[in-house]
Amino acid sequence: MTDPVSANCTFCRIIRGDVASDSVFEDELFLAFLDHRPLFPGHCLLVPKEHYSTMNDLPTRLTGPLFAKAQLLARAVEQGLWAEGTFIAINNRVSQSVPHLHIHIVPRRKKDGLKGFFWPRQSYRDHEHLASVQKTLRETIAQLNP
Numbered sequence: 001m002t003d004p005v006s007a008n009c010t011f012c013r014i015i016r017g018d019v020a021s022d023s024v025f026e027d028e029l030f031l032a033f034l035d036h037r038p039l040f041p042g043h044c045l046l047v048p049k050e051h052y053s054t055m056n057d058l059p060t061r062l063t064g065p066l067f068a069k070a071q072l073l074a075r076a077v078e079q080g081l082w083a084e085g086t087f088i089a090i091n092n093r094v095s096q097s098v099p100h101l102h103i104h105i106v107p108r109r110k111k112d113g114l115k116g117f118f119w120p121r122q123s124y125r126d127h128e129h130l131a132s133v134q135k136t137l138r139e140t141i142a143q144l145n146p
Contacts, residue, residue, distance in 0.1 A: 014031070037123075046070055
């Protein structure tokens with residue numbers, strides 16, 4: 001039986017396969033997929049498969065593994081997409097559009113226009129562009145995560 005909290009959670013529905021996503025990584029504990037409204041192409045969301053609303057709710061035993069996967073994704077975004085760096089963020093309640101813990105991993109380049117906390121969202125040029133970024137990240141993650 002599905003937990004009532006997770007029954008309507010968008011990310012839980014993605015994890016269950018009820019809602020489509022463009023995944024780039026999955027293991028027994030976590031799922032990462034491309035944000036459908038990215039700051040820049042390659043903007044990923046990393047979520048635990050179990051429903052935790054905020055970082056404060058995450059059991060300590062999962063903190064290390066969660067950040068190890070965030071580190072893996074950051075490396076993949078930088079290496080695979082030739083990004084100069086990454087922006088990594090977690091919102092707890094305020095500005096958290098989906099109340100399921102998620103980490104944003106965003107590719108960054110000098111003079112990319114991202115300033116402060118005003119983040120204009122960009123779309124992929126088309127589905128082929130999205131699929132290309134998805135494929136690149138999957139391949140890079142596979143190389144970095146033997």
